[in-house]
Amino acid sequence: MNILIIGNGGREHALAWKVKQSKLCKKLYVAPGNAGTATTAENVDIKTTDFERLATFCLSNKVDMIIVGPEEPLVKGIYDFFKSNPKTSNIHVIGPSQEAAQLEGSKAFAKAFMDRNKIPTAAYREFDHTNYEEGVEYIRNHALPIVLKADGLAAGKGVLICNNPIEALAEFELMIRQSKFGDASKRVVVEEFLSGIEMSVFAVTDGVNYVLLPEAKDYKRIGVGDSGLNTGGMGAVSPVPFADDVFLNKIITRIVEPTITGLKNENLDYKGIVFIGIIKVGDDPFVIEYNCRLGDPETECILPRVETDLVEIFSAVALQKVNELKIKISKDAAATVVAVSGGYPGTYETGKIIKGLDDTSFEGTMIFHSGTKNEGKDVVTNGGRVLAVTSFGDTIIDAAEQSVYMLEQIYFDDIYFRDDIGFEFK
Template identity: 65%
Template sequence: MKILLVGSGGREHTLAWKLKQSNKCEALFIAPGNAGTALTGTNLDVQINDFEGLSAACLQHSIEMVIVGPEEPLVKGITDFFKNDPNTAHIHIIGPSGEAAQLEGSKAFAKAFMKKYDIPTAAYEKFNEENYTEGVEYIRSHSLPIVLKADGLAAGKGVVICNSHLEALAEFELMVLRSKFGEAGRRVIVEEFLQGIEMSVFVLTDGKDYVLLPEAKDYKKIGEGDKGLNTGGMGAVSPVPFFDEELKKKITEKIIKPTIAGLQKEQLDYKGFVFIGLIVENNEAKVIEYNCRLGDPETEVVIPRLQNDLVDLLLATSQGRINEIEIDTDPSTAVAVVAVSGGYPGNYEKGKVIEGLDSVEIPGSFVFHSGTKKNKEEIVTNGGRVLVVTSYGENIQEAAEQSTYLLEQLYFEDIYFRSDIGFEFTNNG
């Protein structure tokens, strides 16, 4: 089978690495890809939102399956574009329709969906310019801390946790009246702050049935000990030690099953991944958010632990046969540590030469590229998050130490990574 993978991050390099292991993968193309995906398949110079260009590439290379990595093309309707064109309607496409992708594309849509299907989440209200003064009064009388979320996609930066009413009102004005997060943030969800520990579960659904993939916990803060600014993710661990059978059963019954049933009842065309961000307190879980694709860097620990043939799994998803699949998970622990450019998540420079990639090879560890590109014979930085190292281990501490050791063998100017990923589950925590 000839496959096109859309995207260019660490998630896509990990998926490409896994797809290439299948004897059903005859040829793999990645658009636009990065220096790492070029090692597993053929990169195509087509951007993720260029639907015409992606369609043309599919026809040129006789593509039989398209896997969409990032959320933006899904929310913009890439699945509908392919299905509605007679030339590409035969291609298996992994990803929900534009309407179904509103689960991630609109916080208001997701909240209304959860309310309708009685899925536990934080209490909330939604506001825009029209009911701005009501929003001001609501915030003034709200308990602290208070959470403000941009309704639309804001590249992972549209959530602000405020510890004072003054701060919340200032942020509310910046978002609604001054377009701090662009049009995505002119509609704002104001919700209660949930105490607890974050984790994520990952489901692959054909719209009727589903399979549960390995779970993960990621680390968003730039600084050691989970301090400092939010990032796209500085590392991840899988499995999550507190995700026991009792919690798994509760999440399955109260969150996963109602979500899949809700998609069916709403007649939403959904063949792909559902990534559910959760907060857990006293062994009870609530949904923070839905995402309509796999996470990054969670993919870098979830996919290495998945022992199934990924092409088989995705084909069954497209064909509505996911109920035939049983997930086989590696019992080992996987820990991913992300190396980022100096200055990230603020301003950073690109084009720094990465050294040591050729000479580093440790059994049970993998280097996945996020923001990299080939420049003549050299591989250089091309983003805030640059490389992700994943290692297997007997436990989180062992796997984290292995990933950290491997990253210490790599170098680019102003390289930075956290050396405490998984800290709360280790002897050092």
Template identity: 60%
Template structure:
């Protein structure tokens, strides 16, 4: 079949790389894609939320399956758009309908869902301009530190951890009264701070059944030793050494199964990936957040470890037959290191020529493009996070050293990457 993959980042290159390994993938189209995805299929210059443009592409190229990479088109209702259009309704779309995508699109929606289904998460309260004074009073007596979350999508920047009540109240005012994160912070969720170590768990569901994909741990801070500003992710490790069988059994029984059962009980239209952002606190798992798609850069270690045919899994999800498939994972460790533009996550330049990206790599390594494009015959930078180099190894240390070593062969102006991904293992 012909497949359309929506998105343009490292996650999409990793998905494209995996999809084209399937005998069931005849042609792959990526909208809009990047310089790396062009090596897996045909890039189409269509925006991720240009639903009419995506419709035309599906009809022109006789697409039989649509895979949605980023959250924006899901929250905006691409699944609903396809189902409501007579010319498109026969094409399965991997992703939840808009109502289910609120698990990522609204922190308050996700919290209420978890509360209804007794899924362990931090205690919380939510506030808007209508009960602003009540929110200030709540903050004045809250234990420290205090977590403030913009309710809506804020490009990964809408979470603040405040060390004093004064700071929390000042930020709370900025978010609600002065739209610090635009409309995303019109509502603010205040959470108790959980102290522990984080990991990401991924499920693919058909709305009733599910399969677990390899878990991962990503590294959000720009600086080594997890210091400095938050980013979209500087690297990732899979499997996660502290997520042993006993812990993962707790995750599945207390979090994954109740979540998928919740979809079914509430008749939530959800065929696609569920990202569980978890934290391990004194040996127990808690949910920090849900995402309605795969993570980035976690996909760059999850897909290389996935031995099962991805198209088979996605078609089984579309047919509501996930109870009939099994997931097999590579036993080796995979570590990815992200190369970013100078200045990121602040202001950074674009258009710098990349060299060394086309070097021959051994079988135990693969380079994924994130923020890249092609210009005048060269591959150039086009984003903050530019490339991710994934390597396999028998230990985290071995995989991490290989990842850094191969990434060191790539050069572009201002290039920076952390040299300690996986350091605590």
């Protein structure tokens, strides 16, 4: 079949790398793609939210399946757009409907969904301009730390952990009354702070049935030892050592199964990935957030461990036959280390020539491009996160050390990466 992947990051390069291995894939396109996807697929210069042009391209090139990488096109209704048009309704879109994508697009929607389906999560209240003063009083009397979340999509920046009431009240005002995060913070979810260790779980669902992909743990902080500012992700490991069979069973019975059942019972059209951010508090799992797509850099870490044909998996999603799948997972550990531009997650420069990409061939290691583009004969930086290197190993530390070694063979001006991914599992 002809397949179109939508997006331009490391997640999409990893998807393209995996899809290209499928015997079912005839022709592969990525829109808009990057320098890495150009090596395995044909890049198409169309924005991820330009649904009209994407539809025209799909019809002209007889695309059978669309795999949606980032959240924005899903939250804006790409699934509904293709399904509502008789000319494109037969194209399988891997991703939820616009209504179901509110699990990621609206923190308040997700919290209410969890309440209705008795899924464990932090206690919360939601506020907007209509009950702003009530929110002020709620924050003044709340235990610290306290978490403020912009209701809508805020490019990963809309979650604030405040350690004193003055800071919390100031941020609350900035979010609601001064639109700190634009329309995303017109409504704010205020919730209790949960202390624990986090991980990510990925359920592939056809809306009725589900299978699990490998779990992962990502590293958000820019600095060694999980210090400094939050980023889009500096690395990831899989499997997760602290998630033993007992804990994973709790996640399945208390969170995954009620989530999939809730989607079905509430008639939310969901054919794709449910990404569940989990925090382990004591011995119990709680949901931090839902995402309606694969994560980044978790995708670069978990897909190499999936030995089952990914297109077969997504075909089962489209045909509502996920219950017939048997997912085979590698027993090897995987670790992903991300190289970023100097200054990230603040101000950084792009257009830096990347050297060493052709000299880093090593069995058991994969290089995925995140923020790159072709410029003449060169590959140059084109974003904050530039490359994600994934390696296999007998242990997480073995895999992480190999990824670090491979990144040491690559150079661009002001390159930076953490050399301690997986540090707590030594």
